[in-house]
Amino acid sequence: MLADSGTSKNSAPATKVVNAGRKKEWTGQVVNTPVWRASTHLYDSCADLQAGPKTNEDGRFFYGRRGSPTQWSLAEALTQMEPGAHGTILYPSGVAAIAGSLLAVLKPGDILLMSDNSYDPSRSMADNLLKTLGVTTRYFDPMMGSDIAELICDKTRAIWMETPGSLTFEVQDISAICAAAKSKNPNIVTLLDNTWATSHFYTALEKGVDVVMNACTKYIVGHSDVMLGAATAGEKYYRKLRRTAQQLGHVVSPDDAYLASRGLRTLDVRLKQHQKSALSIAQWLATQDDVARVLHPALPSCPGHDIWKRDFTGSSGLFSFVMKGGSAAARNALIDALELFGIGYSWGGFESLALPVDPAPNRSATPWPREGDSPEDRHVVRLNIGLEDPSDLQADLAKGLEAFRLAL
Numbered sequence: 001m002l003a004d005s006g007t008s009k010n011s012a013p014a015t016k017v018v019n020a021g022r023k024k025e026w027t028g029q030v031v032n033t034p035v036w037r038a039s040t041h042l043y044d045s046c047a048d049l050q051a052g053p054k055t056n057e058d059g060r061f062f063y064g065r066r067g068s069p070t071q072w073s074l075a076e077a078l079t080q081m082e083p084g085a086h087g088t089i090l091y092p093s094g095v096a097a098i099a100g101s102l103l104a105v106l107k108p109g110d111i112l113l114m115s116d117n118s119y120d121p122s123r124s125m126a127d128n129l130l131k132t133l134g135v136t137t138r139y140f141d142p143m144m145g146s147d148i149a150e151l152i153c154d155k156t157r158a159i160w161m162e163t164p165g166s167l168t169f170e171v172q173d174i175s176a177i178c179a180a181a182k183s184k185n186p187n188i189v190t191l192l193d194n195t196w197a198t199s200h201f202y203t204a205l206e207k208g209v210d211v212v213m214n215a216c217t218k219y220i221v222g223h224s225d226v227m228l229g230a231a232t233a234g235e236k237y238y239r240k241l242r243r244t245a246q247q248l249g250h251v252v253s254p255d256d257a258y259l260a261s262r263g264l265r266t267l268d269v270r271l272k273q274h275q276k277s278a279l280s281i282a283q284w285l286a287t288q289d290d291v292a293r294v295l296h297p298a299l300p301s302c303p304g305h306d307i308w309k310r311d312f313t314g315s316s317g318l319f320s321f322v323m324k325g326g327s328a329a330a331r332n333a334l335i336d337a338l339e340l341f342g343i344g345y346s347w348g349g350f351e352s353l354a355l356p357v358d359p360a361p362n363r364s365a366t367p368w369p370r371e372g373d374s375p376e377d378r379h380v381v382r383l384n385i386g387l388e389d390p391s392d393l394q395a396d397l398a399k400g401l402e403a404f405r406l407a408l
C-alpha cells in the first residue's frame with residue numbers, strides 16, 4: 001500500500017513526483033486528490049469551530065483561504081521534492097510568489113542584493129514596491145561568487161538569485177554566495193528563483209538557500225494553461241512565508257492546484273525529453289555559421305557551465321542564442337519564419353515557443369553585451385523547446401536562419 005505521506009524520504013526524484021502528496025486522507029479511494037471547491041468549511045459544533053482556528057495547523061480544515069486537500073496535496077508534494085524543506089506556500093502566480101517571499105523577509109531600512117540577471121518582474125518589484133516600502137536594492141554581477149561578501153553591510157537583509165538567468169543563462173555559484181553571506185551574518189536570508197531547473201534538477205536548500213521560489217506556471221503545470229507559484233523553505237522561513245501569505249490573503253484555486261498536481265506527475269519524463277531535445281538543437285545551432293553564441297548551461301560556451309556541471313542533475317528546455325551581425329529586424333524575420341514555434345511569453349509547456357529578447361534594459365550592475373562580446377548580443381532569440389520531434393524543430397529553425405540571411 002502507498003505510504004501515508006505518499007512517498008518515502010529516500011525515494012528517487014522520479015518516484016517522488018509520481019507519489020508525493022497523495023495521502024490517503026486526501027485522495028480517498030481514487031488516485032488523484034480530487035478538487036475540493038470551498039469557501040466555507042463546516043464544523044460539527046461550536047466547540048469544534050472554536051478549537052479549529054486556534055490551532056492554525058497545516059493540512060487542517062479552517063476556511064477556504066487556507067486551502068483544502070487539493071492545495072495541501074500539491075504543497076506537500078513540492079515540499080517532498082526539496083530535501084531539507086519543511087513546507088511550501090502556494091501563490092496565484094510566480095510573481096506573487098516572488099512578492100510574497102520578499103515581503104516576508106524584508107522591512108524598511110533593509111538592503112536587498114539582487115542578481116543582475118534576475119527576471120524582469122523581480123527587478124520591477126525591487127525598484128518599485130520595495131523601494132516605496134523603504135527597501136534599497138543593489139544589483140550584483142551574477143558571476144560573482146564568494147566576493148559577494150564585499151557587498152554586504154550591516155543593513156543587508158536578503159540576497160535574491162536566479163540560476164540560470166532566464167534570458168541570459170549565466171549559472172550562479174549559489175553555494176559560494178550563500179556560504180559567504182552566512183559567514184558575514186547568519187541572519188541574511190538567501191532566496192532563489194529556481195524556475196528553470198525546478199527542484200527535480202536542482203535541490204536548492206541543500207546548496208544553502210533559505211527560500212526557493214518556483215513559477216509553477218512553467219514546468220510544474222507544464223501545459224501552458226494555469227498561473228501558479230510556490231515558495232518552499234525550512235521551518236524558520238516557512239513560518240514567515242505562511243504568516244505573510246495569510247495576511248496578504250494569497251490563495252490558489254483548487255482547480256488550478258489540481259492541474260498543477262496533474263502536471264507534476266509527468267515532470268520527470270517531460271523534463272528529460274525537454275532536456276534531450278533542447279540540447280540537440282542547441283548543439284546544432286552552435287555549428288551554424290550565422291549563430292554567434294548559444295547560451296545554454298549545458299554547453300561549455302555558457303558562463304557558469306562548470307557550476308552547472310557541478311550542481312545540477314539536468315538541464316531543461318529553455319535557452320537563448322545570438323546571431324552574428326544582423327539587426328533586430330533580421331532576428332525578427334528569423335522568428336516570424338518559424339511555423340512550429342509560437343511567439344509568446346512564458347515557457348515550460350509542451351509546445352515550442354520563440355521570443356525576441358533584448359537583455360540590455362534589464363541590466364544595471366553588469367553591461368549587456370558583456371565585456372568582449374559583440375554589440376549584436378542584444379538581438380537574442382529565446383527558445384522554449386517543447387515535446388515535438390526535435391528533427392522537425394531543427395528543420396523549422398533552418399528555415400528561420402535562411403529568413404535571417406535574406407533579411408540582412
Ligand SMILES: *Cc1c(COP(=O)(O)O)cnc(C)c1O
Pocket residue numbers: 093094095096119166193195196215216217218227228229346
Ligand atoms: C515566468 C517566470 C516567473 C513568474 O511566473 P508567473 O507565473 O508568470 O508570474 C518568475 N521567474 C521566472 C524565471 C519566470 O520565467
